[in-house]
Amino acid sequence: MARIGVDVGGTNTDLVLECRKGVFYHKVPTTLKNQSIGVVEGVQGICRMAGIDTAEVEMIVHGTTTATNITIEHNGAECGMLTTEGFRDILHIGRHKRPYNFSLHFDVPWQSQPLVKRRNRIAIRERILPPSGDVSVPLDEDAVRAACALFRKRGVSSIVIGFMFAFLNDAHERRAREIVLEELPDAYVTLSSEVANVMREYERFSTAAMNCYVGPKTAFYLRDLESRLRGAGVASKLRIMQSNGGVSTVDACARRPIRILMSGPAGGVIGGASEGQMAGVPNIITVDIGGTSADISTIPGGTVKIMNPRDTYVSGHPVLTPMIDLVTIGAGGGSVAHIDAAGAFHVGPRSAGSEPGPACYGRGGVEPTVTDAQIVLGRLDPDMALGGDLRLDADLSYKAIEEKIARPLGMTVTEAALGIIRIINNNMALAIRSNSVARGIDPRDFSIMPFGGAGPLHGVALAEAMACKDVIVPVAPGITAAVGLLKTDLQYEHTEAVIVELGKAGPDRIARINAAVASLRDRVQDELDNDGIPRDQQRIAVVAECRYHGQGFELRAAMPEGAVTPDNIATIATSFHDRHKQDYGYSYPQAEVELITLRAIGSASVRRIEIPRIAPADGSGVDRALMFTRPTTFDDGTTRDTPRYDRTKLLAGDRVEGPAILHQHNATTLIPPGYVAETLDYGNTRIRAL
Template sequence: MARIGVDVGGTFTDLVLEITGKSDRAGVFVHKVPSTPHDQSVGVLRGVLEICELAGVHPRDVTMIVHGTTVATNITIEHNGADVGMLTTRGFRDILHIGRHKRPHNFSLQFDVPWQSHPLVRRRNRIPITERIMPPDGTVAIALAEDEVLEAAHLFKARGIGSVIICFLYSFLNDAHERRAKEIVQSVLPDAYVSCSSEVVNVIREYERFSTTAMNAFVGPKTALYLNNLENKLREAGINAHLRIMQSNGGVSTVEMCAKRPVSILMSGLAGGVMGGRWAGAMSDARNVITVDIGGTSADFSTIPDGQVKIMNPRDTYVGAYPVLAPMIDMATMGAGGGSIAYIDEGGAFRVGPRSAGADPGPACYGRGGTEPTVTDAQVVLGRLDPDQFLGGGIRIDAELSRRAIKEKIAGPLGMTVEEAALGIIRILNSNMSLAIRANSVAKGFDPRKFALLPFGGAGPLNGVALAEAVSAREVIVPPAPGITAAIGLLVTDMQYEFTRSVLTVLKDVTQEAVGRLNGVIDELTTQCRTSLEDDGVPAYRQRFVRIAECRYHGQGFELRAEIPDGAVTLENVERIKTNFHAQHRRDYGWSFDDVDVEIVTVRIIGIADTPALQWPELPAGAVGPDADALMFVRRTTFDDGKTYDTPRYDRSHLKAGNTLAGPAIVVQRDSTTLVPPGYRARVAANGNIHINRHTA
């Protein structure tokens, strides 16, 4: 029995295959193939077949494939989603245009308002419908004008619109009008991608609810097409494995669910790295870790305190400039990676990123026509990446092309040597990334001195020590397969389904009627979770449920999560919800108002099917000094202090538990390269992690 994790990045598609059971071939295999941006499924299928061949596994023996994808993310970045039609309550046609009347940059005269300049639904396609549901109990004040819905559906058909959203006011209290409108639209447009706001995000706040539903329909058709196409290609190749998709919240779900609610996978490609980083830290009993995932195009950072992955507050869950009320792991992302382009801007400033050379043409050293210098080219010039060892020798790179690009674009215009310019590229990159790490840790109340920095991705371990120095992290932990860690994260993730419902309840002097209404919502959402898990073949003994009340102080604008105690909510235990909210408020803000009324806004039930974590094989024990066959060769290498040293290269596959390497040293493996600067020591743990600390005599 085998299962595969496959993570698509901007430059490479990473794969990990685990063989489980009593097979003599039980173990873990890793692989990388170039990404295929024109159609990610091509690279995914190629990688799956190649890693099966590498592991000696027949494709039909693969039982599960977990996929992290950037398809939905790329659609939002490139603004090339579906042409969406919208039905909304008469008088509220311009909610998506007005937003919250917030200026992105308060003091700028040239600022752009993305939700207006790049609307998810053009105004001509936002059709007002006569209907009205009223709070607080969802009473129908004005019946749905079905003839107007039918007329709008025919208009959409005439305009060739194949994606439609239905967003009526207060549908989270009563969704009857949305459901009926959907039936009418589908009678006219049977093949259309139709989303109701009550199906996508059944919560309060009309702008955020409308925006989330609009995003769902904007990315939905292409995302659903990709997921279904990938599933079909795998079947045609004889791979009958269950295909699961990583969600933004760090859980996995089915193709069917993600095709219906693609807003849940907008951060799919990033979440796997965080989960993989937590897994690698846990192997070394490091519960406080800062994950640093540096690939070819971007860098992602997340702070994990006490082993708990943080979920962003609803007020912060934006994709681009659009609010999306879908649970997402709290992380920071920036355009910084191996393919990030260095350039001199119009003002003469030396900059790096966010533009990237990507997979095609890639860095100049790839010899595929790229002429602009990248971070990878800088690493090659400094001697940190060996041309004959890149990707285990799988890709030959030309150091002279790197030198030429840096000389022509940076060194010459700025009057520097090529080496000075290359070192400048690395320093600028690290400075930019350290600011992002502080924003995700210090700015949110976490002291990096108590955290281990965990760098991974193809480029992460090259920058790990420099970033740890910049933010004062206590140590650096490099996972066993850094370039594949995001893919590993896909195999250490539980299946999750989440359902929400807004049910405004002030907990001061709460009545039995209000408690009964709250329990009714909890039971209904739990049943929805249980049904989804059962439909996916998850037995009852593997199911567990997390119950969340999203609360605020009465009068506040946004909520924080507080756990709901087990069992039915009663007048006696409702105080525990308030206590949990106060504690969360203190963790996030450093203080709480214990005497102010607490209000539940939304109930969220998370149904989880626990998944066994991937078991990385332990290394054999070795001496303090590595075996002779671990030393590959010695080459001149320039480090961040500007000095050049004769630096030994060690083959990571020949390192054993207990081996200690004194810097300067470089550890080479097929999927990444680890830099150990002068003054540092690297120790290999039995679990395969490498711990790097400053050497003290």
């Protein structure tokens, strides 16, 4: 049976198919008005390429940017909110923290782009008391119904319900939802206690509001895609990549789309980690450069890192959901080069996307982009893009750079094109430093792994900027994120707030911890059961999120095997001390440790895509892969006649000395002078200085 991974980017939709005939790769333009159209066309196209019927497809795993794009473009649903009387402005006040401490002019995203407008935040009389969760003031059900009448009048049908201390007792939130659905049967409703059952009211309310903001459109997209696939004769299971690197069902992601805000980039990190294993390189810095953005992640020792909850912001709003640790910047092949009003030279973050696309696409775009600069420098061959399927116009690239950059700045067109490349490389190097050096990681111990359609053109320059030891180019760079979708597991997570000082926990508090663990395990197990996963294939782990008494945020600590007892509860605190020292370089072993949240992570392994080894070098030499030679300009400003090689014809052990360019359908790899590219066992490539 066949499986397909589909990653939708801002410019292209990438697909990988594994079936009885082998592994196939495909790339089609993203249909921005409705991404599902491009996905279905891509699925049909790759099945034709492999010579199989769409009915043979057993599973499709999809990485999507739909939810992310909604937050970037600020075009989510008009939301209403029911919240506790006296706390209507929590979403506006936030943490009362300045985003930039030393700036007099800054934007406050949660105020300038609110997820719920103030007039749609309705205060309801009710009160739950901490720390017991006892009801102090009953829910005013008439006020809930009156709020629904107001929402109906205003045409608001996406409703957030966030009450104070609902993480201790969610009875009021659940009852309010029942009333809302009685009054507004078609409403999209989110409870804060279901999406972020943890303390901190601002972050909990913001997470619930974000879920409602992106929910209706995301749910429509996912279900529309499922319907279109059925209409195209694809009856396979559809799974969605989550921000934490696991996959989930359409129904689960439609109800909680905050789980997939980083769906697209997550697949790239998983794919990069897998490619590192294939190359025998444990320390990897992945740089996924597409048409619109660059996603950067550091993978030490082959382990994908999960971001600390204090850092999980999306478009300036805190979102308490597990996310792979990565940095995203507006740097891609479609990034637009421009001169601002003060005469400064910029590249990005705005992108030309796929419509109209770079000037060379000939679709009406007139602004110069990174892709246009690569063409002017001879690093991209206009007649070889996507293996010749996409014809580019070099004259339009030259014209755009000359008119918009070179002439205004008094440069030659070549100098302007080199300037575009240097600026975009510098932007990416700064982002890499923020995800490595700024966190105590020495890039000299790491390999740069560039992928995405544009990645391998920048790999060596980024490795030089970061002093990395070498460059590892994946087997199919332009499709690596899609490959990562077929290398991940099914995964669900649930949390419960359990606030306990571990050093003072008596029998009743220990019993509370064990009861919460049992409840969380049951909830995760139910989701895995509903997905048809046999019990013997289910893996459920519970972690404790702890902090020092009075500390602002938590770190994850290991739970003891089996039930928590007075004899083993200290192991949680010991694990926390160790983690704190690992992350911050110090710990306080004598200080009191608080358990704040328990998190259950349920997963089930799926069959991983198997990339076949390629044949070893046979002594015939690399000329078997030689295509032609053309002039190419490199970062030092020199222009040299540079041979082009068909990368798919290189064998394991072949060495290609620079200057050279390796061509394949989904990406182009640049090997500057003074470097050599060695083909590895699976067709991946290591580039090192001579």
